[in-house]
Amino acid sequence: MIRAAGAILRKDLRIELRTRESAPAMALFSLTVFVLFHFGLHRDTLDGALAAGVLWVTLLLASVLGVNRLFVAEREGGALDGILLAPIDRTAVYLAKAAALFLYLVALELVAVPAFAVLLLGPGIGPAFPELLAILLLADLGLAAVGALVSGLAAETRARDVVVPLLLLPLYVPVLIAAARATEPFLTTHPGPHGLAKWLGFMALYDTVFLLLAVAVFDFLLED
Amino acid sequence: MAEPVIALEGLERRYGDRPALQDVSVELGEGQTLAVFGANGAGKTTLLRVLATLLRPHAGSVTVLGASLPGEAWKARGRIGFVGHDALLYADLSPRDNLRFHARLHGVSPERVEELLDAVGLSRRAGDPVRELSRGMVQRVGAARALLHDPPLLLLDEPRAGLDPAAAEQLEPLLGRSSGRTRVLVTHDVDRGLAEADAVLGLRAGRPEIGGDRADAASVRRLYS
Numbered sequence: 001m002i003r004a005a006g007a008i009l010r011k012d013l014r015i016e017l018r019t020r021e022s023a024p025a026m027a028l029f030s031l032t033v034f035v036l037f038h039f040g041l042h043r044d045t046l047d048g049a050l051a052a053g054v055l056w057v058t059l060l061l062a063s064v065l066g067v068n069r070l071f072v073a074e075r076e077g078g079a080l081d082g083i084l085l086a087p088i089d090r091t092a093v094y095l096a097k098a099a100a101l102f103l104y105l106v107a108l109e110l111v112a113v114p115a116f117a118v119l120l121l122g123p124g125i126g127p128a129f130p131e132l133l134a135i136l137l138l139a140d141l142g143l144a145a146v147g148a149l150v151s152g153l154a155a156e157t158r159a160r161d162v163v164v165p166l167l168l169l170p171l172y173v174p175v176l177i178a179a180a181r182a183t184e185p186f187l188t189t190h191p192g193p194h195g196l197a198k199w200l201g202f203m204a205l206y207d208t209v210f211l212l213l214a215v216a217v218f219d220f221l222l223e224d
Numbered sequence: 225m226a227e228p229v230i231a232l233e234g235l236e237r238r239y240g241d242r243p244a245l246q247d248v249s250v251e252l253g254e255g256q257t258l259a260v261f262g263a264n265g266a267g268k269t270t271l272l273r274v275l276a277t278l279l280r281p282h283a284g285s286v287t288v289l290g291a292s293l294p295g296e297a298w299k300a301r302g303r304i305g306f307v308g309h310d311a312l313l314y315a316d317l318s319p320r321d322n323l324r325f326h327a328r329l330h331g332v333s334p335e336r337v338e339e340l341l342d343a344v345g346l347s348r349r350a351g352d353p354v355r356e357l358s359r360g361m362v363q364r365v366g367a368a369r370a371l372l373h374d375p376p377l378l379l380l381d382e383p384r385a386g387l388d389p390a391a392a393e394q395l396e397p398l399l400g401r402s403s404g405r406t407r408v409l410v411t412h413d414v415d416r417g418l419a420e421a422d423a424v425l426g427l428r429a430g431r432p433e434i435g436g437d438r439a440d441a442a443s444v445r446r447l448y449s
Contacts, residue, residue, distance in 0.1 A: 007328035015316050018353075077354075078310030081278055082369065085312075086329035087302025223280065 001095070004088035008096035013103070015073050022069045023107040026062040030112035033058045034119045045122035052184040055116050056139075059109065060172050063143050066104045068164050070097050070151040080155070084222060094218040098148035098211075105140040121187060128186035131196060138203040139179040145210040146171045152221045171210075178202045227290060229254050229377055229406040230275065234284035237270055244270040245430045248284070252423055254376075257407040259421035261414065261434070263448050266427040268410045269309070272379045275408060276306045289377055302330060305375035307383045307399065311366030315355035319346055319365040322354060323372060330373040340368040345394055359386040367395055378407045414444045 016022055037054050038044075046054060074080035083093060113136070117125050125132060150168045154160035182199035228251045235248040245267045252258045260268050273279040275288055277297040286292070291299035306312070313322045323337040341347045344364040354362060363386045370378065383399050384392045397403060401420050411417040418424065418441060426434025426447045434443060 004329055007325060011314070011317070011321075011325045014321065015314060018316050073314050073316065076315055078308065078312045079314050081276075081306070081308070081310070082312035082326060083329065084278060085276060085301060085304060085306055086326070087298070088329055 001089040001092045004086070004092035005095040005099070008083065008093060009099050012073070012096060012100040016100070016104075021072075022066045023104045025069075026065050026104060026108040027111040029065055030058050030062040030108060031115055033061065034112075034116055038119060046120050046187075047122040048188045049180070049184050051121055051187040052180040054120065055113070055183065055187075056176050056180045058116075059105075059112060059139075060143070060169070060176055062108055062112065063101075063105060063147060063172075064165050064168060066101055066108075067147040067151045067168055068161060070101060070148060071155040075155065080222075090219045090222050091215050093222065094148055094152060094214055097151060098144045098214070101147045101151075102140050102144035105143055106137075109136055109140070123187060123189045125186060132183065132186055134200060135179055135182045135196075135203075138200055138207060139175050141207045142175045142203055142210060143172065145207055145214055146175075149210065149214040149218065149221075152218055174206055175203065178206070226254060228252055228287070229256075229289060230258070230408070231287040232284065233286075235271075235274065235281055235286055236283035237267075237274055237279060238282050243430050245274070245427075248425070248427075248432050250423065250425055250435070252406060252408070254406055255404055256422035257401055257409055257420050258423045258425060259417035260408060260410045260425045260427065261412075261417060261444050261447055262427035265429075266447070267430040268427060269381055270430075271425075271427070272306070272308070272381050272408060272410060276304055276379050277301055278306075302373060303375050303377060305370035305373075305378045305405075307367055307370045307378070308381045309385075311354075311362045312369060313354050313362065313365055316353055318351045318353055319357070319368070320350040322365065323368055326369050326372055332372050336372060340371060343394075343398060344368045345391070360388055360391050363387055364391060364395065367399055371398055376405055378403070378405050380407060381410045382412065383409070384411075384413070412448075414441050418444065 147168065150164055154163040157163050178199045182196055185194035230250060230252040232248055232250045235245055237245040250258060260271060262268050270279065274281050274286060277293060277300055280294040288300045289303050291297065319341060320337060323340065324334060327334060327337050341350045344367060346361060346364055349357060349361060354365065378399060380399060409417060409420060418439065423437055424434055424439040425432060426439065426444055428447055433447060
């Protein structure tokens with residue numbers, strides 16, 4: 001299964017490098033939203049809960065673009081059938097798609113987080129880099145686990161552009177709460193006590209539950 | 225007596241409430257060709273997709289390569305070559321990248337990829353993106369993909385569509401009767417289909433109207449009226 005997942009992931013990354021349709025679009029979207037917030041809030045700098053909320057809502061909405069495009073190459077030309085005809089565990093498709101989305105999210109954040117710090121954030125985030133990295137990676141894992149599952153579910157539906165955000169955003173709410181609460185103290189000029197370990201633990205639990213759930217049901221999603 | 229490669233008994237398949245296949249029964253031995261005829265919407269492609277394990281049968285008994293579908297579909301996957309209306313390729317990848325990807329999924333060596341690119345006459349365009357190839361070239365890459373793992377059973381949905389006569393002749397040893405593989409051939413070319421067939425199935429609105437070892441061309445042509 002790992003060999004097949006690796007082959008599918010490599011193929012997805014090769015297509016993304018050729019077409020540049022997912023990660024760059026997500027990054028550009030996040031930059032545009034930061035600019036909109038800049039003018040919409042009529043403030044040069046943000047901090048605290050507002051900063052954390054703006055950052056995470058933007059990242060979550062940008063991830064929807066990636067989730068919507070996750071199975072586009074498979075739908076064109078019936079390529080998914082080619083995979084389904086192979087003697088592989090179909091869970092490999094899920095693992096590859098989740099890994100691809102995780103990498104797109106990391107690429108997005110390499111652009112979006114520094115841009116957020118420059119365009120909107122008051123306090124510097126340099127000293128909190130290790131903690132922020134842990135929050136981002138755990139949140140990305142959850143977003144990728146749920147995103148790949150929802151994308152697979154919507155892949156064969158006609159209204160997938162509507163189905164994906166309608167299904168995805170409610171499922172993202174726990175990650176949004178945990179990630180924003182965990183991030184907030186590091187985006188504050190005078191941080192008070194914070195429960196970083198609690199929120200990291202919550203996200204780790206969320207990631208584990210959705211990964212296990214997806215691995216259990218994904219095979220059935222690909223049945224006609 | 226050898227076990228049939230395909231054995232269907234009372235196969236039914238629906239889309240929602242609409243029946244697409246009803247009461248289809250066929251038996252096909254090793255190395256034989258079943259020619260399937262019928263007008264558009266008769267259920268030919270649905271039949272191929274059921275045999276390919278891409279669609280579940282809703283009733284009846286379906287055995288392909290000794291695997292009872294849908295429960296044992298995993299046993300048949302990887303032993304079926306499917307050439308459909310779509311080539312099942314990634315348009316942004318080259319023929320070589322597409323075939324190497326499928327070779328990895330099937331556990332086939334990269335040398336087999338080069339061998340097949342040569343066999344379908346596409347070695348010189350093997351590095352170009354599939355979306356820049358002509359329809360006939362894409363069809364040839366699709367045929368190479370279906371043959372990568374040397375399957376004993378070929379499911380062919382109008383395999384000559386979009387091919388010029390030279391390309392069709394080039395694919396003949398790979399997909400034709402001389403390949404020695406068991407084949408299910410969906411075609412609108414009545415004369416060629418009958419000439420290649422060991423068994424015939426004529427479908428009208430999902431129901432078998434012609435079946436057996438032989439059929440005359442006039443009765444097959446009536447399926448299209």
